Amino acid sequence: MKWAVGGTSIAPDYNASKGRFWSAAPEWLAQAKPTSDGGNSLLLSFIQEIDMCIDKTLSRLKDGYQIDAFLWHQGESDYAKSKDYYRNLKTMVAYVRMHLTEKTGKDYSRLPFIFGTVARSNKYFSREVENAMKQLAAEDPNMHLIDMSGAELLNDRLHFTAHSAEYLGQQVYKQLEQIIKGVIVRTDELKGKRLGIIGDSYVKNHKEPVKNTWHYKFAEKHGMEYLNYGKNGSSIAYSSPRWGEAMYVRYKEMPDDLDYVIVVGGHNDGFKLDSIGGIDVFKERLAMLCEGLIEKYPTAKIFFFTRWNCKNFAGSDAEKVVDAMIEVCGNYSIPIFDSARKGGIYANNDHFRKIYFQNSKNNTDTAHLNEKGHERFLKVAESFILQY
Incomplete structure (x- = not known):
């Protein structure tokens, strides 16, 4: 289940050109509508995609299903509100976990969250955003942070080169493999x-x-x-x-x-x-x-x-x-x-x-x-x- 839009932040910024945000702040979300319905909430659109996938496909699988992880890579567009990134990302992850728990009846409060840092050569790099990511990963054992601080970027000093993108994919795979093996070990x-x-x-x-x-x-x-x-x-x-x-x-x-x-x-x-x-x-x-x-x-x-x-x-x-x-x-x-x-x-x-x-x-x-x-x-x- 994928939902990705370039150049978007978690924190709402009403002067932003794209005007679409991932915020899970209750007061903001209460007045927001999904971007798929002409609104400005990417998070609500993401939740819609999840629900449709569960209702139309996953819930009909003969052997059932298990959602293993939440993958995420973002942070550049929050550089202007970097002081709020820790709270904003934590609230967003908690919202998705809570929604999955309520939707499925399973406890997804510990759903693994795999994410990567922003390259330090990125023109929108923020030390506060990076530190917020590290703090969340240190506090929550089910948040798995991948260090992309030294990643190579294209000439736009924004997007990964093919080599860096492949490296990130490999590291995400390794994290998923460890998570799934961990479940198998407990089962055995x-x-x-x-x-x-x-x-x-x-x-x-x-x-x-x-x-x-x-x-x-x-x-x-x-x-x-x-x-x-x-x-x-x-x-x-x-x-x-x-x-x-x-x-x-x-x-x-x-x-x-x-x-x-x-x-x-x-x-x-x-x-x-x-x-x-x-x-x-x-x-x-x-x-x-x-x-x-x-x-x-x-x-x-x-x-x-x-x-x-x-x-x-x-x-x-x-x-x-x-x-x-x-x-x-x-x-x-x-x-x-x-x-x-x-x-x-x-x-x-x-x-x-x-x-x-x-x-x-x-x-x-x-x-x-x-x-x-x-x-x-x-x-x-x-x-x-x-x-x-």
């Missing part, structure tokens, strides 16, 4: 590890085989030993004769030698808050679960996943439970994925459920994905887990 390290997952019918998979679930497919893909402790009707904090002990108690049934522990819950707790004793009691018992897991598995990687979204989610008990899970897990530094808001699972949409949820009378099942739905969410969950 999962082979032979023991993964235990505990939860409700999301984990048990209700009426369909466990092998159809995203977590089973994740373990199988990475060569992990898989243990499923899902139970229909199970809650994090509510025990009953019908549904059995809550997860904050029955996690003790899981073996001691797990390398990865995943907890999926909260769906049933939302219906039982009054029986539990309210949201504060839910938080207390969730804290007991967090403390118990850390005590039982001090060397394991522990993850939580919330329930999906639902109709009338805002202000509901379902939202209270999701927010409580995020709060309590945060108190224990346990990574938690907000499936309700970032999962890309539109459980409140009838048409979506017909495609991605298990068959139910009158299409009322808002909890249980079918195999196609699990394959959709696998990409999201895998991206989240592999960060750690």
Whole structure:
């Protein structure tokens, strides 16, 4: 996905002849329109290109897709506002990462950003712009800076010679190769590890085989030993004769030698808050679960996943439970994925459920994905887990 226009800056300059800018400053972007629609925002046009590529091509690929990096080379046109370059570039990169995360439901907050410096012989070279690039690369491990300070330029003292352009391409390729190999190394390290997952019918998979679930497919893909402790009707904090002990108690049934522990819950707790004793009691018992897991598995990687979204989610008990899970897990530094808001699972949409949820009378099942739905969410969950 490419969007490039020569002689353009990040910082808006209303006296510029081309009048097109990459700025992600909120106050400026709020009044801007994409250049493709006759406006002056290159960034919004770039985002449009990304969205069209995802909607028309990438989302239709049988094996899914992963965006590996954001490539960038620019800076000459910001020499007049070089003091603002650090903030402007940082804001722009953050905007693209955030947009990709919201668009795809995957966490792209650490999307690798590969960029190069401006040649020092360039007639628009700015030491402040170069220093801003170096500072960003030093602060963000996912920003990879290529030193082009000594690059050869054409007689216009602006554009690279063929040799310099080829060198930049080779260095970008090397960075991409290292990034992709890094992902492969982390993936290989999962082979032979023991993964235990505990939860409700999301984990048990209700009426369909466990092998159809995203977590089973994740373990199988990475060569992990898989243990499923899902139970229909199970809650994090509510025990009953019908549904059995809550997860904050029955996690003790899981073996001691797990390398990865995943907890999926909260769906049933939302219906039982009054029986539990309210949201504060839910938080207390969730804290007991967090403390118990850390005590039982001090060397394991522990993850939580919330329930999906639902109709009338805002202000509901379902939202209270999701927010409580995020709060309590945060108190224990346990990574938690907000499936309700970032999962890309539109459980409140009838048409979506017909495609991605298990068959139910009158299409009322808002909890249980079918195999196609699990394959959709696998990409999201895998991206989240592999960060750690």
